Amino acid sequence: MNRDLTQTVARIAGVNPRACMRCGKCTGACPAYDEMEYHPHQFVSMVETGRIDELLRSKGIYTCLSCFACIERCPRQVEPARLIEAVRVLAERKQGADHLRPQDIPARLDPDMPQQAITSALRKYRR
Template structure:
């Protein structure tokens, strides 16, 4: 069990997001406020806890950063002024850059989908799942 948070993922995430997970005191308000926890395997505050403790491998397996819809409710509610959505974004970026490459591009969509989906959804989808 890694108990140091001086791992690469945490450092990179901090650099990407400008957020320090050690500022969190685990009140779990983010999890209580998050509208999509039902689909997550780890609750948002648990993701932060894993970051604090450096459980990098477990984080790599978790679907939570990918489920996060970036609605920013967590950031608006957080009493420690942490922006969780940015942290999730940071984790996603680290993962994508580390091994997987782009997860999702225009080639993955049918012409009808491309036709029907709003531009904004496409752009944010590409941003979320690509390098």
């Protein structure tokens, strides 16, 4: 468990997971229910209890549709989708440390590779 990461996620999201009253309305409205191993109300609970590392590894941060149905239904302004988005941002920031440095690129290039392929790969393989 990592309480520091809970604060980081809450700060990025701009919402307070502690306000959740576990009513489950967010999960009841979620169209991606079957694709998310942690459903919206569970996601909120895991953020609150510091289980961020598990969430960073979950597929749900990419299968959430960002439809905001959970935001509409939440009576406590917890807004689960904002917490999901915040964990996704955190995952991308962590992976950012592994990105190539510009000076490393020339040695890896195939001289026959078109420049468009490089640009396309950068877009596709951001994660």
